[in-house]
Amino acid sequence: MIQTLVHGAGRMARRVLAQLPDRTDYQLLGLVSRTEPDADLAADPLAMAWYASLDEVKKSADLLIDFTLPGGTGTAAHWCADNGVAMLSGTTGLSDKDVEALKDAALKVPVLWAPNLSYGVTLMTALVQQAAAALGASANITITDLHHQHKVDAPSGTALALAAAVIEGRSERLEDLLDPQRLQNPPDDDAGELAFSSVREGEVIGEHSVRFELPDEVIEISHQALDRNVFAAGALKAGAWLVDQDPGYYTTSDWLGPSG
Ligand SMILES: NC(=O)c1ccc[n+]([C@@H]2O[C@H](COP(=O)([O-])OP(=O)(O)OC[C@H]3O[C@@H](n4cnc5c(N)ncnc54)[C@H](OP(=O)(O)O)[C@@H]3O)[C@@H](O)[C@H]2O)c1
Numbered sequence: 001m002i003q004t005l006v007h008g009a010g011r012m013a014r015r016v017l018a019q020l021p022d023r024t025d026y027q028l029l030g031l032v033s034r035t036e037p038d039a040d041l042a043a044d045p046l047a048m049a050w051y052a053s054l055d056e057v058k059k060s061a062d063l064l065i066d067f068t069l070p071g072g073t074g075t076a077a078h079w080c081a082d083n084g085v086a087m088l089s090g091t092t093g094l095s096d097k098d099v100e101a102l103k104d105a106a107l108k109v110p111v112l113w114a115p116n117l118s119y120g121v122t123l124m125t126a127l128v129q130q131a132a133a134a135l136g137a138s139a140n141i142t143i144t145d146l147h148h149q150h151k152v153d154a155p156s157g158t159a160l161a162l163a164a165a166v167i168e169g170r171s172e173r174l175e176d177l178l179d180p181q182r183l184q185n186p187p188d189d190d191a192g193e194l195a196f197s198s199v200r201e202g203e204v205i206g207e208h209s210v211r212f213e214l215p216d217e218v219i220e221i222s223h224q225a226l227d228r229n230v231f232a233a234g235a236l237k238a239g240a241w242l243v244d245q246d247p248g249y250y251t252t253s254d255w256l257g258p259s260g
Pocket of ligand 1: 114
């Protein structure tokens with residue numbers, strides 16, 4: 001049984017908690033959340049061990065599943081490294097400090113960070129890389145992400161991962177493309193441009209599209225998440241894979257293979 005801690009008690013962590021009882025290979029060791037579980041979170045909140053911080057956890061865990069916000073991920077990464085616990089994080093919009101903490105932790109424990117844990121987006125990322133490589137700078141590319149109004153980061157972690165896939169195909173640097181100067185004043189010669197568009201609206205779970213505009217035609221690759229359960233199921237599948245890995249920093253392509 002994979003002794004598991006869930007870090008965070010928001011929209012995503014709740015879906016993971018809801019699916020855990022259906023997984024016979026998992027045992028929930030406890031929920032780590034700054035806020036006390038409410039009645040919606042667990043039918044019987046008292047039946048679930050709750051820790052207000054990781055420092056309170058004294059039991060031995062195999063895996064920590066992190067769906068918090070920037071800051072929370074870095075704290076969890078330090079704790080996992082110190083306690084020999086594998087860490088799976090789906091948190092996006094991470095700060096440099098969070099990323100550094102994840103990479104440091106990966107020297108001691110297996111770490112998988114994935115901005116999107118759906119199989120469909122992993123496959124989409126591979127398809128986008130293939131299309132970008134085939135089309136080169138002949139296409140102008142727009143990556144659009146549409147999410148609910150509560151989402152704090154933009155572009156989304158998935159949009160950035162899709163951009164990284166484009167860049168792998170076209171040998172460009174993401175840092176240059178995200179330079180605020182360039183975003184405000186796009187180059188006059190716009191051949192091969194890559195642009196982001198992020199929309200925050202209502203309760204949309206997550207939609208991404210990559211649009212390749214050619215002189216006389218358009219190719220569009222898109223994905224729509226219909227339910228957050230798809231990410232929670234992916235997290236539990238990836239977590240079961242991760243606990244058997246050596247220490248290291250893993251991505252969804254390591255877990256599912258480069259083509260998803
Ligand atoms: N990888 C994927 O497939 C995937 C899919 C969907 C969403 N996401 C990402 O997952 C993350 C969580 O999304 P969500 O919709 O569940 O967010 P949410 O509903 O806002 O929940 C965030 C949770 O994190 C906790 N938290 C925030 N800062 C913290 C800190 N510094 N230390 C400890 N806990 C902290 C919050 O606790 P308090 O209530 O105490 O503030 C809350 O329980 C986001 O980054 C989102 O973009 C990833």
